[in-house]
Amino acid sequence: GNSVTQMEGPVTLSEEAFLTINCTYTATGYPSLFWYVQYPGEGLQLLLKATKADDKGSNKGFEATYRKETTSFHLEKGSVQVSDSAVYFCALKTGTASKLTFGTGTRLQVTL
Amino acid sequence: SQTIHQWPATLVQPVGSPLSLECTVEGTSNPNLYWYRQAAGRGLQLLFYSVGIGQISSEVPQNLSASRPQDRQFILSSKKLLLSDSGFYLCACFRQGAGGYTFGSGTRLTVV
Secondary structure: OOEEEEOOOOEEEEOOOOEEEOEEEEOOOOOEEEEEEEOOOOOEEEEEEEOOOOOEEEEOOEEEEOEOOOOEOOEEEOOOOHHHOEEEEEEEEOOHHHOEEEOOOEEEEEEO | OOEEEEEOOEEEEOOOOOEEEEEEEEOOOOOEEEEEEEOOOOOEEEEEEEEEOOEEEEOOOOOOEEEEEEOOEEEEEEOOOOHHHOEEEEEEEEEOOOOEEEEOOOEEEEEO
């Protein structure tokens, strides 16, 4: 079956530090890959996505590249801000009813 | 674009009481609908999905049920809540070509 593995959190960084959150997946077929963000007290928002191998999704300074050879979709940002503090979920979507399979989420805390 | 209305935002219910969470969708027709749960310290787990009126698929055996009485209405229910039903419940919809996935703002359920 499909699965997504994310690095354990919480991750605590100082403002302007470099961020990497690792995500690897197992899937049948050719999934689309996503990063969702959940800010405190809110629902999930799509951060970025990639639909095929070597695609790079980007948004708000965050980037992730769909690496089929390593089955990975690591999230990166060059300089984090306090406002980036949230829980980040890696997810994949396959054709069957377009279901999303999520990782466990990684909590990011950015301090001044 | 799709909009999901989900209520209530928070709910505290005693063990053994019934549950009804409602989710309605605007801005699209014939979407796929989903109920996810996020338990404390865990990731998002797909509970139910529906590809049409009256069509419900269950992903995991549990104390909950779902119904879709109308195209844009999705209801999560329980006859008798358990402590383990506590968590954050998210409704989501997916419509190909209509902005992809959209999530509701969630309901935080605490069973006491």
